[in-house]
Amino acid sequence: xxxxxxxxxLIQGGAQRVVVDTCAHLVRQGHEVHLAYGPIYGPEGSLxxxxxxxxxxxxxxxxxxxxxxxxxxxLCYKKLRQLIRQLKPDVVHxxxxxxxxxxxxxxxxxxxxxxxxxxxxxxxxxxxxxxVHHFYVSLEREAAKHCHHMIxxxxxxxxxxxxxxxxxxxxxxxxxxxxDVARFSADRSQSAAVKRQLGIAADEPVLGIVARLDKLxxxxxxxxxxIDMDRHLLCIGDGWSRSDLEQxxxxxxxxxxxTFTGLVxxxxxxxxxxxxxxxxLPSYQEGQGLxxxxxxxxxCAIAGYDTGGIGAxxxxxxxxxxxxxxxxxxxxxxxxxxxxHPDQAAELTRRGQQLVxxxxxxxxxxxxxxxxxxxxxxIH
Numbered sequence: 001x002x003x004x005x006x007x008x009x010l011i012q013g014g015a016q017r018v019v020v021d022t023c024a025h026l027v028r029q030g031h032e033v034h035l036a037y038g039p040i041y042g043p044e045g046s047l048x049x050x051x052x053x054x055x056x057x058x059x060x061x062x063x064x065x066x067x068x069x070x071x072x073x074x075l076c077y078k079k080l081r082q083l084i085r086q087l088k089p090d091v092v093h094x095x096x097x098x099x100x101x102x103x104x105x106x107x108x109x110x111x112x113x114x115x116x117x118x119x120x121x122x123x124x125x126x127x128x129x130x131x132v133h134h135f136y137v138s139l140e141r142e143a144a145k146h147c148h149h150m151i152x153x154x155x156x157x158x159x160x161x162x163x164x165x166x167x168x169x170x171x172x173x174x175x176x177x178x179x180d181v182a183r184f185s186a187d188r189s190q191s192a193a194v195k196r197q198l199g200i201a202a203d204e205p206v207l208g209i210v211a212r213l214d215k216l217x218x219x220x221x222x223x224x225x226x227i228d229m230d231r232h233l234l235c236i237g238d239g240w241s242r243s244d245l246e247q248x249x250x251x252x253x254x255x256x257x258x259t260f261t262g263l264v265x266x267x268x269x270x271x272x273x274x275x276x277x278x279x280x281l282p283s284y285q286e287g288q289g290l291x292x293x294x295x296x297x298x299x300c301a302i303a304g305y306d307t308g309g310i311g312a313x314x315x316x317x318x319x320x321x322x323x324x325x326x327x328x329x330x331x332x333x334x335x336x337x338x339x340x341h342p343d344q345a346a347e348l349t350r351r352g353q354q355l356v357x358x359x360x361x362x363x364x365x366x367x368x369x370x371x372x373x374x375x376x377x378x379i380h
Contacts, residue, residue, distance in 0.1 A: 002032040003026060003031060003032070003033050004083070004089040005093050005094075006035075006095065008065075008097070008098045009038055009096070012263070013044070016047045018178070020051050024053075024054035024366075025370065027055035027056060032057075033056040034056060035058050036059040036060075037051075038099075039060065039062060043242065045238070061076055063079060073102060084110040085110055090113050090377065091373050092107035092114070093116045093118070101142075107146070114373065114376050116376070117147045118151040118153070119157045119158075119161065120288075121285065121286065121308065122157065123140065124136040127216070140161070144161075144166050150172050151172070153175070153309060154312045157287060158174060175368045177365060178360055178363065178364060178366070179290055181362075184293075194272060195275045206275050206276050206277050207222065207277065207279075208233070208276035208278070209222060209233070209235055210279065211237050212239035213239030213242045215241055216283065218282030219241075220245070223248055223249060231335075232257055237261070237262075237263065238262050246260065273294065273298035277300065279295030279298075279302050279303075281304035281314070282304065282328075283310065285308065288310070290313070293313050296349055299349060301338040302352065304320070304322060304323075305324070306325055313356070313360070314352075315355075319349075
């Protein structure tokens with residue numbers, strides 16, 4: 001089987017990790033694998049070295065960019081058609097919004113036997129202007145006509161697409177994104193050393209957020225809570241909003257209570273999480289919230305907003321504390337409860353670890369994707 005995976009950017013992110021892991025698995029199984037992607041730049045990091053190590057044949061498409069750019073988008077569409085015509089793949093699998101729209105259109109025009117798209121997150125959300133929201137929904141409706149099947153990383157993604165009348169439920173298969181379980185099963189005896197490295201007092205409770213520095217990830221909500229909470233906040237990750245978020249910390253006068261780590265490797269993320277008591281994801285746009293799965297394996301209690309697929313990992317009262325999106329007071333109360341009830345929090349974390357090992361391993365994910373390809377090729 002020859003497959004072509006297409007994604008907009010190979011930055012350090014959940015969707016990108018899924019793509020690289022899928023490529024590596026398919027190569028190991030003896031398939032011919034190609035990966036097309038746009039230019040990699042900015043503070044969010046790169047998975048290019050990992051992609052090279054996967055064994056896939058890489059194709060950088062210089063005209064593939066995240067923002068709407070009609071001329072470059074047209075050039076990208078033409079380049080993708082040319083690449084598909086040259087490779088003649090059995091499967092084209094697209095990821096992310098821009099690559100998904102252009103890649104599906106190009107693959108459909110070139111009559112690829114099987115076209116699959118994964119919904120890792122929603123390109124539309126309630127915080128957009130209505131005209132922008134309608135624009136993205138319209139694009140997704142048209143793109144859905146140009147693929148045979150779609151994968152969703154959570155039931156919430158399916159529900160959103162069905163609600164917007166983008167595609168029927170039967171066009172979807174839910175395959176949860178997976179993580180490297182071994183990497184994040186860290187030894188929490190490192191906690192004291194990590195705190196010393198970061199300049200955090202040994203007895204100071206630590207809250208953590210692992211996310212790119214973007215306004216929709218909810219960092220500002222956590223900053224507001226830090227004003228009257230005797231806690232330290234560890235912000236792991238980088239992004240285009242870093243200067244704005246650092247300025248907000250200064251304005252609130254909480255510089256001594258917040259640490260920005262900047263961009264770090266996945267192995268370093270696992271190590272840093274060993275000093276975190278509660279990992280929080282107050283995101284306003286999220287496909288699944290895999291960082292909470294990683295945090296559970298690292299021994300952190302978890303809390304988050306009930307956004308997108310976060311509830312697939314953070315199940316209220318079972319694996320963590322889940323509160324309505326944007327309800328800062330409820331989130332503050334949830335964090336305090338986890339810190340004030342360590343035995344109950346530890347039991348939630350233990351259950352969460354069991355859930356992650358059963359449902360969110362990368363090994364299980366890639367096998368499901370390969371099996372789905374085979375089943376769909378028989379149909380189409």
